[in-house]
Amino acid sequence: MTFARLRYGSDNYLYLLAEGQEAVLVDPGDAEAALSLSRRLGLSPRWILHTHGHADHTGGSARLRQELGAVVLGHGADADRFRPDASVEGTSELELGRLRVRVHPAPGHTPGSVLYEWAGRLFTGDTLFWGGCGNCRHGGDVGRLAETFLGTIASLDASLEVHPGHDYAEANLPFVLHLEPGNRAAAGRLAAVRGARAAGIEPEPTELGEERLVNPFLRTGTRALREALGGRVAVVPEGARDAFVALRALRDAW
Numbered sequence: 001m002t003f004a005r006l007r008y009g010s011d012n013y014l015y016l017l018a019e020g021q022e023a024v025l026v027d028p029g030d031a032e033a034a035l036s037l038s039r040r041l042g043l044s045p046r047w048i049l050h051t052h053g054h055a056d057h058t059g060g061s062a063r064l065r066q067e068l069g070a071v072v073l074g075h076g077a078d079a080d081r082f083r084p085d086a087s088v089e090g091t092s093e094l095e096l097g098r099l100r101v102r103v104h105p106a107p108g109h110t111p112g113s114v115l116y117e118w119a120g121r122l123f124t125g126d127t128l129f130w131g132g133c134g135n136c137r138h139g140g141d142v143g144r145l146a147e148t149f150l151g152t153i154a155s156l157d158a159s160l161e162v163h164p165g166h167d168y169a170e171a172n173l174p175f176v177l178h179l180e181p182g183n184r185a186a187a188g189r190l191a192a193v194r195g196a197r198a199a200g201i202e203p204e205p206t207e208l209g210e211e212r213l214v215n216p217f218l219r220t221g222t223r224a225l226r227e228a229l230g231g232r233v234a235v236v237p238e239g240a241r242d243a244f245v246a247l248r249a250l251r252d253a254w
Helices: 031-041 061-068 076-082 142-150 169-179 184-199 208-214 223-229 240-253
Strands: 002-008 012-019 022-026 047-049 071-074 093-096 099-105 114-118 121-125 161-164
Touching: 002 031, 012 031, 012 099, 012 161, 022 031, 022 099, 031 061, 047 061, 061 071, 071 076, 142 240, 161 208, 169 184, 184 208, 223 240
Parallel strands: 022 047, 047 071, 121 161
Antiparallel strands: 002 012, 012 022, 093 099, 099 114, 114 121
């Protein structure tokens, strides 16, 4: 089994998953970066998975499809953005050679956002970030994103490693501490990611259970989160969905 993560641009991540010589790329927005990683590992990926259709995640697909003969997969609701060879809509598990990848619909950031689960890892694209969640400014729907967090993500195993499409931790965590000054888990995570940056290495992923302590978007159903919103919004929402929407608006304005 092979797993690799590569940063491209300032904060994007692409991922490579493999069982033997059968390999998959997740969100290769930069074709040259994806090809360089593949060559270094001695692999020729046969499949490309997209978590959603935004160009910074899908921009490498056309070239990779041509050069590798790779099959491009993603949700049909975002198909106009990257022209997948097949949609993962209605599919709970993909059989990609020897790889078995679970598919979790996660609309909100875009209509066709999905999460992929493989070998104890959760690839979250722009839906769930370390310390935050995706915005809904470019064709998204914050109400649907709230439902994704309260339904799909809430049901997932706490031991899953969270692998997002961007490293936004140093932008997200100060907001968390502004909202929840006593959040020791968030303070510890911020210290860890700043330490990694100072050492010139990538931050370690969180597990979803840790992320539930750090990330307020995963706790909008709690009394503590609603109390944290008190004084920061005109009316404190009573329901978890409305609290999520209010929290997203607060983060947008911060």
